[in-house]
Amino acid sequence: MSWTPPAYPYDRLAPLRDKAAALPGGIVDLSIGDPTDPPAPDVVAALASSGAERSYPTSVGSPEFRAAASAWFADRLGVSVPPSLVGACVGTKELVAGMPGWLRLRAPERDTVLYPAISYPTYAMGAVLAGCRAVAVPVDATGCVLLDRIAAADADRALCLWVNTPGNPVGGLDDLAAAAAWGRARGIPVLSDECYVEFTWDGPARTILSAGLEGVIAVHSLSKRSNLAGIRSGFYAGDPELMAFLLELRKHAGLMTPGPVLAAATVALADRSYVLVQRERYRERLARLQEIVALAGVDAPLPGGGFYLWVPAPGGDDWGFAERLAAEVGVLGSPGEFYGDAGRGFVRLAAVAPMERLDLAASRLEQRGQL
Numbered sequence: 001m002s003w004t005p006p007a008y009p010y011d012r013l014a015p016l017r018d019k020a021a022a023l024p025g026g027i028v029d030l031s032i033g034d035p036t037d038p039p040a041p042d043v044v045a046a047l048a049s050s051g052a053e054r055s056y057p058t059s060v061g062s063p064e065f066r067a068a069a070s071a072w073f074a075d076r077l078g079v080s081v082p083p084s085l086v087g088a089c090v091g092t093k094e095l096v097a098g099m100p101g102w103l104r105l106r107a108p109e110r111d112t113v114l115y116p117a118i119s120y121p122t123y124a125m126g127a128v129l130a131g132c133r134a135v136a137v138p139v140d141a142t143g144c145v146l147l148d149r150i151a152a153a154d155a156d157r158a159l160c161l162w163v164n165t166p167g168n169p170v171g172g173l174d175d176l177a178a179a180a181a182w183g184r185a186r187g188i189p190v191l192s193d194e195c196y197v198e199f200t201w202d203g204p205a206r207t208i209l210s211a212g213l214e215g216v217i218a219v220h221s222l223s224k225r226s227n228l229a230g231i232r233s234g235f236y237a238g239d240p241e242l243m244a245f246l247l248e249l250r251k252h253a254g255l256m257t258p259g260p261v262l263a264a265a266t267v268a269l270a271d272r273s274y275v276l277v278q279r280e281r282y283r284e285r286l287a288r289l290q291e292i293v294a295l296a297g298v299d300a301p302l303p304g305g306g307f308y309l310w311v312p313a314p315g316g317d318d319w320g321f322a323e324r325l326a327a328e329v330g331v332l333g334s335p336g337e338f339y340g341d342a343g344r345g346f347v348r349l350a351a352v353a354p355m356e357r358l359d360l361a362a363s364r365l366e367q368r369g370q371l
Helices: 009-021 041-049 063-077 092-106 122-129 152-156 176-186 240-253 259-270 273-295 318-329 355-368
Strands: 086-089 112-116 133-137 158-164 190-193 216-221 234-238 308-312 346-350
Touching: 009 318, 041 259, 063 086, 063 234, 063 259, 086 092, 086 240, 092 122, 092 158, 092 190, 092 216, 092 234, 092 240, 112 122, 112 152, 122 133, 152 158, 158 176, 176 190, 216 240, 234 240, 273 308, 273 355, 318 346, 318 355
Parallel strands: 112 133, 112 158, 158 190, 190 216
Antiparallel strands: 086 234, 216 234, 308 346
């Protein structure tokens, strides 16, 4: 029997997008975590002037990029990761989607991917694409995984456990040391998606690698921290045996980050000051978004990290609330159902639009009153 891919979640927003765009002043698009702010000028200059476009890049990443990532781990997260245990990826989504298939080559007797019940859709889709079982792990009110709710039968079959801190969409902060210990006790790799780590609001930034490298992989992205989603650059690091397997396998698959991208990303990783500016933008926008949804008669807590507001839908109708936001306020959000059945009843709003667009949404709500 052939398999038909499901509709891509964000493509399903097209009717709502049209309604929002029809309002005077146009759409306020908060549906996707798509950066709208400019990257640092020296990063753009490096992209344009590297001279690296002539030759094939190495799949593992350039020595300069791997050294920059290693230094970033030490400077920003306080962990020692040798450059040899860092690998480049073509944005982290391809890595997330491909990981179950690659791990199954390593452990063909296992067929289950564990992932948070409210989470980025690609964790589950990666399992489906690999012909694996996608098993959702229950989460608490902040979206953090409840390790004690994982059935022993599922753990016995698990290829990996995904965690995401700060979490998308809820913004929770997992106990990463506990997740690492859970995986080590069972011989299950724990894959920690940490692409929002620079936007940790409650306490310090954290990585699963602080608990040691054994049995874990941390995944990081330049898309959010450096406003570079368009150039597709990320990296991963961790367990020596797992990294050796993945680095070699990806060579054969031809998964290579372009040379100019690696040059730009190397500059971006060394630039801390620009990230601090971006942090403040997102912090201010989150606070403004919280005020805006309050105008709609809804109370939404600020996240522990990340730049999404997880908004409870009145009456628990996420699609209905998303449609009213689009048609009446011009705001396009994402129904919680995109992030798993457990996400129904919420709408995710991304704090990516410039402040003047958020102010436009606020003025529309002030004129209209509660939805």
